[in-house]
Every structure is written in C-alpha cells, then in structure tokens.
Amino acid sequence: MTESRPGAFSRWLSTRRLFADPAHSTPRGWVLCAVATAVLSAVMWLCVGSGDGWHRLAVVLFALAVPLLIWVDLVERRLPDVVVIxxxxxxxxxxxxxxxxxxxxxxxxxxxxxxxxxxxxxxxxFVFAPASLGFGDVKLAVAIGLLVGWYGWRVVVLTLVLTLVIGVVHGLVVAVAKRRFKNVHIAFGPSMLVAALLVCVLAGASM
Structure with missing residues (x-):
C-alpha cells in the first residue's frame, strides 16, 4: 500500500535528525506546527514596529523556527543542530x-x-548546572543573542531575566500537574524562545 504524502513527509523529516524518535514526528504534529508557524510569523511582523527597519525581517525569520523548536524540545528535551545552527x-x-x-x-x-x-x-x-539545560540551549543562545543584542545590552539582560522567570513558571506548572516538586525536569528551550519573541515585540515596537 502506498504511504500517504503527510506520512512520507514526516518520516523523511525525522530522518533529517529533527527527531531522535521517529514516533514523535506525526502528520498531525506537522500540520499544527505549520499553522502555528504561519500565525506566529504574521503576528511578529505586525507587532514589531516598522521603526525596526530591515531588522524586522530577522525577527520574522527567527519566528519561523520557533514552533518547530518548541515542539521538538518539549517531546524530546533536545534542540536539533539541523535547525539551531x-x-x-x-x-x-x-x-x-x-x-x-x-x-x-x-x-x-x-x-x-x-x-x-x-x-x-x-x-x-551548562558547566555548573548540566542537569538544568543542555548544550543545545547554549547554541540557541547564540541566535537569540544576535537577535536581541541588536537592541542593546540592557535588552540582552532583560531577555535572560525573562527567560529565567518563564522557566520558573513553566517548572511550577509541570510540578503541579505531576504533583511532584522534586526532580522535576523541563525543556528550557521554550522559555528562551518565548522570552526572545516577547522582548523583540517590546523593543521593536518602541523604536
């Protein structure tokens, strides 16, 4: 029997090292990811002010990768080099x-x-608390630093603080949901990505 196109597409993508476990790459997941990507990129284009000039293009291009990275990190707790680099x-x-x-x-x-x-x-x-985040988060920080550093070092510091705050909230939500407050591990990438987008909206809109 011939494999459906969505199924073949998701299987092909999983072999590109996006997912360590091919079972996580599903047609439904890709449809949701595509919709989220389209909506998010449009929202970022509208929210980041025109005063940001051509840098708004960098923000939108960054936003295109956010839903995929969040999806992979949540289900596998890893950020694939094939996207991050x-x-x-x-x-x-x-x-x-x-x-x-x-x-x-x-x-x-x-x-x-x-x-x-x-x-x-x-x-x-990563060096002093390797259980808290992986090296993929370090590599993602390069892209985020480039993006938010455009607005100045204060915005970089704000991004870091906001990332930690979102991470704590995320951890508390997971702990409450699991009814366990010890040895709770979360994916840190989503907090970094959400913080970066929020900062870009705030900084870009004020320009």
Missing part, C-alpha cells in the same frame, strides 16, 4: 542586511556582542 546563520545574515540597508553598523556590533554575552552566560550555566 542554520537559525543562527540566518539571523546573522539578516542582521547584516539590516545593518547595510539601514546604515546601522553599530547595532550589528551590538548584536554580535549580545551573542557572545548570552551564549557565555548559558555556557556557564
């Missing part, structure tokens, strides 16, 4: 375009410094 490169390239088109080379420098700062903080957290 290209995402950092795309954000870097889009930021370079924004710097050239809007003559904002100083912001590009800020973005690079933001990537260094945020990834250094998460690397330290």
């Amino acid at each position: 290209p995402l950092a490169l795309v954000v870097f390239a889009a930021s370079c375009v924004a710097a050239v088109m809007d003559s904002t080379g100083d912001r590009m420098i800020q973005a690079c410094l933001g990537a260094v700062l945020l990834s250094a903080v998460f690397f330290a957290m």
Whole structure:
C-alpha cells in the first residue's frame, strides 16, 4: 500500500535528525506546527514596529523556527543542530542586511556582542548546572543573542531575566500537574524562545 504524502513527509523529516524518535514526528504534529508557524510569523511582523527597519525581517525569520523548536524540545528535551545552527546563520545574515540597508553598523556590533554575552552566560550555566539545560540551549543562545543584542545590552539582560522567570513558571506548572516538586525536569528551550519573541515585540515596537 502506498504511504500517504503527510506520512512520507514526516518520516523523511525525522530522518533529517529533527527527531531522535521517529514516533514523535506525526502528520498531525506537522500540520499544527505549520499553522502555528504561519500565525506566529504574521503576528511578529505586525507587532514589531516598522521603526525596526530591515531588522524586522530577522525577527520574522527567527519566528519561523520557533514552533518547530518548541515542539521538538518539549517531546524530546533536545534542540536539533539541523535547525539551531542554520537559525543562527540566518539571523546573522539578516542582521547584516539590516545593518547595510539601514546604515546601522553599530547595532550589528551590538548584536554580535549580545551573542557572545548570552551564549557565555548559558555556557556557564551548562558547566555548573548540566542537569538544568543542555548544550543545545547554549547554541540557541547564540541566535537569540544576535537577535536581541541588536537592541542593546540592557535588552540582552532583560531577555535572560525573562527567560529565567518563564522557566520558573513553566517548572511550577509541570510540578503541579505531576504533583511532584522534586526532580522535576523541563525543556528550557521554550522559555528562551518565548522570552526572545516577547522582548523583540517590546523593543521593536518602541523604536
């Protein structure tokens, strides 16, 4: 019997190292992910002010990967390199375009410094508390640092604080749902991604 197109598509994607367990890659999951991606990218385009110039493109391109990364991290507690590394490169390239088109080379420098700062903080957290987050979170911090660093170092710090707050809330919700407050482990990537988008909306809309 011929395999359905959605089923074949999800199976092909799972072999691209998105999912360690192919059972997590389902047609229904991909449909929901596609809808969430379309809605989120449109919302980010509308919410980030036009005063952000060409950098709004970087924000939208980043948003395109958010639903997929959240999905994978929630079900497998890992962030696939096949998405995270290209995402950092795309954000870097889009930021370079924004710097050239809007003559904002100083912001590009800020973005690079933001990537260094945020990834250094998460690397330290990975070294001293490896049970709390994985190295995929450190690599994701590079892309997020590039994105939010565009707005200045204070915004990078705000992103870090907001990430921790969202992470604590997420952990409490999971603990209450499981009725267990010890040895509760959560995926940290979703907190990072949500915090980054919220900060971009706040910072971009104020420009």
